[in-house]
Each structure stands twice: as structure tokens, then as C-alpha cells.
Amino acid sequence: MANKDEVSKQFLDALEFRGIKRRDFLKYCGATAILLGFSESFAPKIAAAIENATKRQPVVWLNFASDSGCTEAFIKATYPSPAQVILDILSVDYNETIMAAAGKQAEEILVKSRQEGGYILIVEGGIPTKKGHGMIGNKEMLEVFKENAGPAIAILAIGSCATTGGVPAAKPNPSQIIGTAEALKRLGISKPLVNLDLCPVNPEYLVGVVVNFLLLGKIPDLDHFGRPKMFYxxxxxxxxxxxxxxxxxxxxxxxxxxxxxxxxxxxxxxxxxxxxxxxxxxxxxxxxxxxxxxxxxxxxxxxxxxxxxxxxxxxxxxxxxxxxxxxxxxxxxxxxxxxxxxxxxxxxxxxxxxxxxxxxxxxxxxxxx
Ligand code: SF4
Ligand code: SF4
Structure with a gap:
């Protein structure tokens, strides 16, 4: 495994390759420090936490019933791109909207991720519970969620479709769509869950939760809807x-x-x-x-x-x-x-x-x- 200096250099090289200068990265870290409720002087600590992440945190990103607007918001964020920074921190092993692999090859990646475990599961979209209303790889979406929630260390439900069903669950909700918290409850699965309500999610909120995790090793304080108090x-x-x-x-x-x-x-x-x-x-x-x-x-x-x-x-x-x-x-x-x-x-x-x-x-x- 690469040591911290090597990882830091690899990270900074990757940023430069993407056209982001170190000065801009530090500026971004300063803004993120304020966003997290710290003073701007905390920026170097945030930069160090990101640079020195010796093991890239694996992520599995599942898309259920939605218009993929949260993925769009994430990948279209620009200067200095939270999306780029996050992608340099995280290993997004599986995101069927943006990954190159498809079909059987994509399924194999998902199986491998499950076997290795330890990933953060990002859920985008509501989960249909009416049979035949939402299938991936010939499986009901609720079943797909169940399989992948098990090995996750924490779950981030991003966007209102994922938190409580959002637009797809609006009355009369013909597909009987539910949000992530409700799905966990019905399946009897207990996992740390962060709800990032908004339509679409603000990429800055997602970056904030991830940086908070890297810095403090825990999810942020949540309100009674499971939303980070720092944003809600x-x-x-x-x-x-x-x-x-x-x-x-x-x-x-x-x-x-x-x-x-x-x-x-x-x-x-x-x-x-x-x-x-x-x-x-x-x-x-x-x-x-x-x-x-x-x-x-x-x-x-x-x-x-x-x-x-x-x-x-x-x-x-x-x-x-x-x-x-x-x-x-x-x-x-x-x-x-x-x-x-x-x-x-x-x-x-x-x-x-x-x-x-x-x-x-x-x-x-x-x-x-
Ligand atoms: S201002 Fe209101 S409508 Fe606009 S993103 Fe925020 S919560 Fe949603
Ligand atoms: S002041 Fe309040 S009610 Fe008026 S536009 Fe702003 S948020 Fe809306």
C-alpha cells in the first residue's frame, strides 16, 4: 500500500491533471471549513485529511426511481469541482449512470464490491414496492437495495426521492414508492443513515458529509429527520x-x-x-x-x-x-x-x-x- 506522502502526491497530481491548482484546492477547503461550521483557518486540516486519505473510501451508488437529477447535479458541479475532488477521494466502484461498464460486467463489479464490503452506499431515487414496477438485472429494486445495504458501513440517501420518495412517490403513488429509511425499517436492517433532502441534492452537502467523515471518522449530528444539522x-x-x-x-x-x-x-x-x-x-x-x-x-x-x-x-x-x-x-x-x-x-x-x-x-x- 502506498504511504501517506505518496498518496498525497498522487492526489495532488490527480488534481493538477484535472486543471485544479493547489491554491484553488486550499481555497475550496477554506470554503468547506466554513460550510462545516469551522473557521477558515481549519482549511489546512481539511486539505491534509483529504490528501492523506491512505485508502480511498469505496462507494457504491445505486439508482432507483428518479430522473438521475442528483447524479447530474454531482457531475456537473464546476470550479473548483466538488465532484472532481470527491472522485479523487472516493473510489466510486459502481454507479450505473456514469460507469463505462454495463450489463453482466456491471453486475460483476457490484458482486465484487459486496464481497469486499466496507463501502458507503449512496442511494439515489425512491424504491418501488409494487411488484414489477422497478427492476434491475431482473430483480426487484427493494431486493437490490437489501442485498447492497447489508455490507455497507453507512448509507447516504441523496435527494428527496431517496429520503422519502420525492416526486415519484407523490399522490397517488402508483408504484408504492418508499424512501430509504422506510425500506430499512421494512427489511429490518439497522445502518447509520444520513438523509440529504433536496431536489436535486446540493453537491456541496454531499462533499460536506464526506469530508466530515474523513476528518472526524463519523457521520455528522443529525436532526430528527436524519438530516445533518449543519445544513438543515x-x-x-x-x-x-x-x-x-x-x-x-x-x-x-x-x-x-x-x-x-x-x-x-x-x-x-x-x-x-x-x-x-x-x-x-x-x-x-x-x-x-x-x-x-x-x-x-x-x-x-x-x-x-x-x-x-x-x-x-x-x-x-x-x-x-x-x-x-x-x-x-x-x-x-x-x-x-x-x-x-x-x-x-x-x-x-x-x-x-x-x-x-x-x-x-x-x-x-x-x-x-
Ligand atoms: S430554496 Fe427551496 S425549492 Fe430551492 S432548493 Fe432550497 S429548499 Fe428546494
Ligand atoms: S423572505 Fe421568506 S418568504 Fe420572502 S422570499 Fe425569502 S424565504 Fe420566501
Missing amino acids: GQTIHDNCERRAHFDAGRFVEVFGSKEESLNYCLYKMGCKGPMTWSACPKIQYNDRTSWCVKAGGPCIGCAEPGWTDKFAGFYERLPGVKIPGMDGVEAGADKIGAIAAAATAAGIALHAVATGVSGRIKDKDGGEK
Whole structure:
């Protein structure tokens, strides 16, 4: 086996080959340190942990019922590419969307990975439980999941399809699709599981979990939905760049209006930011250049379990949100179901208490941010 210096050199050579300079890699490590809740001065430690990973961590990446949008988000990330960095750290032994092998050859790779074990299993997509609605290699997807979950050391469910079923599990859910946690429960398998809800997953979240694992040797602290608190500890609304407009009662009421051109708050256009827990405004997409509200669209709440049913229709405003400057509570959006209304009321109550006490939101488990 190569020693640490050799591995570090191999790693840096691989980065250079991919056009990433060491300076840029360190810059990326600095940004990742902040993302993980450390100071930027922690960057060299992160770089060392990555460079000195003496054994590449094997990964098996399974695709079930989805549009492969999470793989797309992962491989299309650019400068300095989290995807490239991750691929230099990890050995992605099996990913049927991007691997060159196919058919019998691909199956053999999967069998070999299972025999060797010790891999991180990444799950993309929901798991159909209705017979014949999702097959790989002539096996039901639930069976494929069962076979490959067993030898894994930990499971990352990436994207809302994998966590709770997402779009493919939206009502009426004809394929009876379930998420990874539910599949583990039904199969009686116990494994460390990290849920990265979002549609698609943010590649930065995936990098963050992996770097956390390399640095500390464990998965990050999770909230009660199994999501890393470092990414899901605050609401969109708390960090939104349009929050001052919300607080001042300045809203977009019609797309194409002057208010829209002034980037007023999108709450009345259906924004689910007050009910959605994710770091999207801080971490953003596409190398931290933009995110949904910045691009002009209301947050549709895709970081929340069950969002496809809970938050439909996506352009209808949330009920029960107290608007600054108005006496009462907004009643609108009567088409949103009773479950959403109850969840909203609970969320807003928590939000009001937390904001009132500390001036900032608290996380769902009570920790102050
Ligand atoms: S309602 Fe939406 S657009 Fe308005 S401040 Fe909150 S998150 Fe931002
Ligand atoms: S801002 Fe909202 S809709 Fe956009 S990715 Fe984040 S949680 Fe999903």
C-alpha cells in the first residue's frame, strides 16, 4: 500500500491533471471549513485529511426511481469541482449512470464490491414496492437495495426521492414508492443513515458529509429527520436575502410587476421558505452563485420530507403566516391540506418563539444558531 506522502502526491497530481491548482484546492477547503461550521483557518486540516486519505473510501451508488437529477447535479458541479475532488477521494466502484461498464460486467463489479464490503452506499431515487414496477438485472429494486445495504458501513440517501420518495412517490403513488429509511425499517436492517433532502441534492452537502467523515471518522449530528444539522438547522426564511422586504411588508403580488423587478419578498407568490429547513441561501447552487429565490422563484420547499404533497400547489401562499404590519394572520391558500396547515402552524409558532427570544431562529432540536 502506498504511504501517506505518496498518496498525497498522487492526489495532488490527480488534481493538477484535472486543471485544479493547489491554491484553488486550499481555497475550496477554506470554503468547506466554513460550510462545516469551522473557521477558515481549519482549511489546512481539511486539505491534509483529504490528501492523506491512505485508502480511498469505496462507494457504491445505486439508482432507483428518479430522473438521475442528483447524479447530474454531482457531475456537473464546476470550479473548483466538488465532484472532481470527491472522485479523487472516493473510489466510486459502481454507479450505473456514469460507469463505462454495463450489463453482466456491471453486475460483476457490484458482486465484487459486496464481497469486499466496507463501502458507503449512496442511494439515489425512491424504491418501488409494487411488484414489477422497478427492476434491475431482473430483480426487484427493494431486493437490490437489501442485498447492497447489508455490507455497507453507512448509507447516504441523496435527494428527496431517496429520503422519502420525492416526486415519484407523490399522490397517488402508483408504484408504492418508499424512501430509504422506510425500506430499512421494512427489511429490518439497522445502518447509520444520513438523509440529504433536496431536489436535486446540493453537491456541496454531499462533499460536506464526506469530508466530515474523513476528518472526524463519523457521520455528522443529525436532526430528527436524519438530516445533518449543519445544513438543515435553520429555515430558508432566516437567511433569505429578501427577508428585509418581508419584515417591511414589501411583497411581489404579480410576476412581471415593478415589485418583482425590485426583488421584493416572494411569500405571496407561494414561497415556502418560512417552513423549509435548509442552508440554500448560504451555500447556494452552481458553485455558490445562485439559488431559487435569488433566481426569482419562490422556494417550493423541496428540503422538507413529503414536500410534493404537503406543499402543492407550489404558487399558493402558506396559510397561517403572520405578516409584519398586519394585525391578523394571513388565512389564504385554503387549498393547502389540513396536514400542511397543522405543520405550518407548528413551524410558525416555533419560529415566532425562537425569533422573539433570541432575535434569531433556533434549530429544530432546540440549539441556538
Ligand atoms: S418568504 Fe420566501 S422570499 Fe420572502 S423572505 Fe421568506 S424565504 Fe425569502
Ligand atoms: S430554496 Fe427551496 S425549492 Fe430551492 S432548493 Fe432550497 S429548499 Fe428546494
